[in-house]
Amino acid sequence: MKVDSFNTLILPLKEKLFRHAFSIVRDRAEAEDILQDLLLKLWSRREEWEGISNPEAYCYRAIRNMSLDRLSVASNRKNALPTYEEDEASLIDNESPHIRLVRKEQQELIVHSLSLLPKRQQEVFQLREVEEMSYRQIADTLEISEELVKVSLFRARKKLQELLSGEEMNERSQMGSSRKQNES
């Protein structure tokens, strides 16, 4: 029975949990490592599962904490923030190199402005947009109220709207690229 619940409840979450770990540590191998650790831990403590009311939220919290731990250890060790890993398997492949470059820079701008948001807004945004969670699920995962989830998401989206609607969007990305060219 417990073996079954591991297979039916926990294992189907693996892709989502992996993405969540990846979104924090920004390293595929590291994220897979963390996920494996988590699954092993869950397996070895399967006797205690009866007490967990919401396994999905529990798993998310666990992988988030483990990823953050890993990150702090890594940053202590390397004394450097993880770099945004370039995704080679980009969905949009048949683009001219120029458009691709522009797009990449625009995305970097988004990553950057997201990173300026308060931690909670970042997390809510991630869970809603990338993990496609309901407000209720996010509230359970982050152990905050649904109201706070909505407020945080609203603020995060508003920030992005300002960023994207404003005319300075293109200018900024231009500035960014020129700065980069200067540096290189």
Added chain:
Amino acid sequence: MCKEMNRDRIHELLNKYWNCETSLAEEQELRRFFSEEELPEELQRYSPLFSYIREEQAPRLSAEFDQRLQESLRKAEIPVIPHHLLRRTTLTRIAASILLLLGVGVSLYFITRQQNNPQYVERGNEETEVLEQATNALEKLADALRLSEEASRQTLRQINEMEIDWELIDSLNSETTPGETDPYSETDDAGEVSPANDTIQKGVNAGYLESINSEEKI
């Protein structure tokens, strides 16, 4: 035509999106729309956000992950066995509880037997003997009490026979004169005691004076 409708729909959805009024399905629709190649001019500025989200969703576990996980699970605890373990633990639990019950039963049996035996002996065997023993002990105690009572009575009588002058004894508390210090001085050699005391006193005094004198001489 269709594209125009679609465009209106997207504008509407976007407005809802910024106000956090979209459902998950509608947000999916938005992402799908923005993944298309050709976007209307005024909507292009939003495409980086949705392509960012799509790329965030893209990472997939490597093909070897499952195999590695299975291996590590096997190494960690041998996941095939738990069924056996579970059965074995329940079996051992049952066995343990049976043993426990047996143990309790046997010990209860012996305890009750032990409690029964002496009762049986006391009541049936030598009831009279026990009674005799008890009365014997009581008689001995009574004898002892009687003896001690007699002894105390005798001493009281002897004290009365002594004809002590109680007033004199009381007066001794305030002043002590050598002759009368001993309340039992009416005994035989009372007369000889005091002169002897006197001579000793004198001797001591003389010795003391002599020593003082000798010190002065030095």
